[in-house]
Amino acid sequence: MKKTTKSFLQLHALLLVAVFLLPGCIPDSTPEAFTFASQSKVSPDTLIESEAVTISGINIPATLSITGGEYSIDGRGYRANPGAIKPGQKIRIRVRSSAESSGEATATLTIGGVSGTFSVKTVNFTGRVEAEAASPIGGASTVADSAASKGKTVFAGSAGLGISTDDSVDAKALILAYRTDTAGTLEAKVNGASAGQFTLRPTAGAYATASVVVSVHAGDVIAIANPSTAGASETYLDYVQFADSPFKWVSTVANAADPWASDGVAVAANGDIYVSNYKTINRVTPDGQVSVFATGFGSVNGFNFDSKGNIFVADYEGNAVRKVTPDGVVTTFASGLNGPGGTWVDKDDNLLVSQYGSGNFFAMGAAVLKITPDGTVSTYASGAPLQDVVTILTDENNNVYAGNWASGTLFNITNGNVSQLAVVGGASNQVCYSRGYIYVPSPTISQVRRVSLDGTVDTFSGTDTRQIIDGPLATADFFRPNSCTISKDGTIMYVMEREHGILRRIDAGLP
Numbered sequence: 001m002k003k004t005t006k007s008f009l010q011l012h013a014l015l016l017v018a019v020f021l022l023p024g025c026i027p028d029s030t031p032e033a034f035t036f037a038s039q040s041k042v043s044p045d046t047l048i049e050s051e052a053v054t055i056s057g058i059n060i061p062a063t064l065s066i067t068g069g070e071y072s073i074d075g076r077g078y079r080a081n082p083g084a085i086k087p088g089q090k091i092r093i094r095v096r097s098s099a100e101s102s103g104e105a106t107a108t109l110t111i112g113g114v115s116g117t118f119s120v121k122t123v124n125f126t127g128r129v130e131a132e133a134a135s136p137i138g139g140a141s142t143v144a145d146s147a148a149s150k151g152k153t154v155f156a157g158s159a160g161l162g163i164s165t166d167d168s169v170d171a172k173a174l175i176l177a178y179r180t181d182t183a184g185t186l187e188a189k190v191n192g193a194s195a196g197q198f199t200l201r202p203t204a205g206a207y208a209t210a211s212v213v214v215s216v217h218a219g220d221v222i223a224i225a226n227p228s229t230a231g232a233s234e235t236y237l238d239y240v241q242f243a244d245s246p247f248k249w250v251s252t253v254a255n256a257a258d259p260w261a262s263d264g265v266a267v268a269a270n271g272d273i274y275v276s277n278y279k280t281i282n283r284v285t286p287d288g289q290v291s292v293f294a295t296g297f298g299s300v301n302g303f304n305f306d307s308k309g310n311i312f313v314a315d316y317e318g319n320a321v322r323k324v325t326p327d328g329v330v331t332t333f334a335s336g337l338n339g340p341g342g343t344w345v346d347k348d349d350n351l352l353v354s355q356y357g358s359g360n361f362f363a364m365g366a367a368v369l370k371i372t373p374d375g376t377v378s379t380y381a382s383g384a385p386l387q388d389v390v391t392i393l394t395d396e397n398n399n400v401y402a403g404n405w406a407s408g409t410l411f412n413i414t415n416g417n418v419s420q421l422a423v424v425g426g427a428s429n430q431v432c433y434s435r436g437y438i439y440v441p442s443p444t445i446s447q448v449r450r451v452s453l454d455g456t457v458d459t460f461s462g463t464d465t466r467q468i469i470d471g472p473l474a475t476a477d478f479f480r481p482n483s484c485t486i487s488k489d490g491t492i493m494y495v496m497e498r499e500h501g502i503l504r505r506i507d508a509g510l511p
Helices: 002-021
Strands: 039-042 047-049 062-067 070-073 083-085 090-096 104-111 114-122 128-130 135-137 141-144 152-155 162-165 171-180 184-190 193-200 208-216 222-225 235-243 249-255 265-267 273-277 280-284 290-295 300-305 311-315 320-324 330-334 340-345 351-355 367-371 377-382 389-394 400-404 409-414 417-423 432-434 437-442 447-452 457-461 481-486 493-497 502-507
Touching: 062 070, 070 083, 090 104, 090 114, 162 235, 171 184, 171 193, 171 222, 184 208, 193 208, 222 235, 265 300, 265 481, 265 493, 273 300, 280 300, 300 389, 311 340, 311 351, 320 340, 330 367, 351 389, 367 389, 377 400, 389 432, 432 481, 437 481, 437 493, 447 481
Parallel strands: 039 114, 300 340, 340 389
Antiparallel strands: 047 090, 062 083, 062 104, 070 090, 104 114, 128 235, 135 162, 141 152, 152 235, 162 222, 171 208, 171 235, 184 193, 184 222, 249 502, 265 273, 273 280, 280 290, 300 311, 311 320, 320 330, 340 351, 351 367, 367 377, 389 400, 400 409, 409 417, 432 437, 437 447, 447 457, 481 493, 493 502
16 A cells, blocks of 8 residues: 555656646746837827737746836736736836927836837927937937037938938928038938938038928928038038928128118029129128129119029119129110019020119009010010019919019919909018018018918018017018018028118028
8 A cells, every 4th residue: 555655656746747847837937028019109298008918928927027107917007016917917008208399208117037118209299300319321320419409419421321200290391400510411301202402501610500491291201311422521410390481580691782772682593692782783692791793784673593694684774674694794685675673584584574664763664574585575464553563573383473662562464464462561672482472571661571372461570660680580670671582492581671781681590
């Protein structure tokens, strides 16, 4: 009997050993790897839950701990202190999202020595992405810089380096804050397609801004990087801002003309600005250097460039249109006109000329002429309601707009038929156009008005106070603005102050 009992116990022990040697039967508190799907574009300062994850690979309870958040097992209440989880149970993580725009918060859960992290990123509610929060391109690196907006900047100083982000919002322009020691460009891409270039200038150690006008939608992938041919430079990226316009800040460029002497301004493809100065045209570099470009006019009013860089000038007192070559040679293109007030060259190099009428302050000129590149003159539109016409321009579809000086009334001219578009509320001299808006500097109300192509009028910049104050677009002031022009890429507007002869600049502004 004793022998039988002993044999039974030995057999039972062997069976137990065999059972524990079977797969999965050895006590195991180390789970298989687990993950929690990250979440983006969540609300700020909000408790965000992960999905439920089943913990596998354990056959006995396993200890757990969490940092940065809380956990819940099988739907029970959330807790942050250490605990244990049993085989097959499900667990969630909860974390409070950052209060900042595009901010990131994480919580890390550790079970039996294995960790999984839950990450949440808040929605971009400021329309701005810090460069160090974007993905690096081409090995671009983040470095500390106390002058940068959050103490960090991304070095992108050689070919292929830059940043990429999908944390974008609906916008009509991208504004980049940067600093660099050399002039250059950075290419902007939207969803892999080229969208233009940021033009960089040496910034002497400070941060500056550059912009690109482009349509962007929420979730688009934005890449900003050096072209493949770029040379090495000390170039750093601070942030990219998604904006409704590149026009954010007003600054003063230079005393560009004599007081009361300027009636026109135009910007060339290379960025130089040309300003009328009664009987001369002055050239102003973007950094404010002023020189005489061309002379020999009766009086220079509005002027505009053709595709070859020639300037066509409305010589009001000379009753003519003068042509000025890129090297400053002046010739007469058309003569015998009735006090031409403005010119505009359309995309086919046809010239439109407004006839203000000679000899009177409030003249009765009521015609717009068209002059082909070979010099053939014809009447494009005439008669009421046109009167003392100065403003003349076209949009990208070659629709023509003209404006009366005294009343500030803008007209649409279609196939010679004139209809009223808008009344801006002040006198209208030389205006400018870009991407669906006509901008009207009015010397009588000391403001720049903006007119959409459906006729809606609002105040673009300037207050009721007549003074010259630089700064944010909403608080800057003008004295007697009377002409404007916009750079070819649509990112810079120049406005002339007639009474003082001061050239103002409106662009993306300070970083």
